[in-house]
Amino acid sequence: MQNEIGREINRRTKEAIDYLVEVGRIDKFYLFCDRYGFNRRNLVRLFREPQREFPLHLLVILIRDYGVSPEWLLLGAGPILHR
Numbered sequence: 001m002q003n004e005i006g007r008e009i010n011r012r013t014k015e016a017i018d019y020l021v022e023v024g025r026i027d028k029f030y031l032f033c034d035r036y037g038f039n040r041r042n043l044v045r046l047f048r049e050p051q052r053e054f055p056l057h058l059l060v061i062l063i064r065d066y067g068v069s070p071e072w073l074l075l076g077a078g079p080i081l082h083r
Contacts, residue, residue: 007050009074013058014047016068019080025066036061 002010020026033040038058046054062068069082 002051002053006053008076009059010046010050010052010054012073012076013054013062016062016066016073016080020062020066020068 017026017029017032021029021032026032030040032038033043036058038055043058046052059070059073062073063070067081069078069080071078071082072080
């Protein structure tokens, strides 16, 4: 079970994915899941139940492949994208 900080990171992770879909950087959520080998149902459940543990490599993917700001993702500071 996650503490409040973990739940906030989880919330921002979902917000980042939603944003990337909205601006067209991710075509479809299911394609994102397929590309990186995530079970869609598990991720949806994770986002609905933010107290659950999430795969840390999801953060790396968002930072490395999509330009999500690590400061924003982990701390909630600054803009969502760093590139």
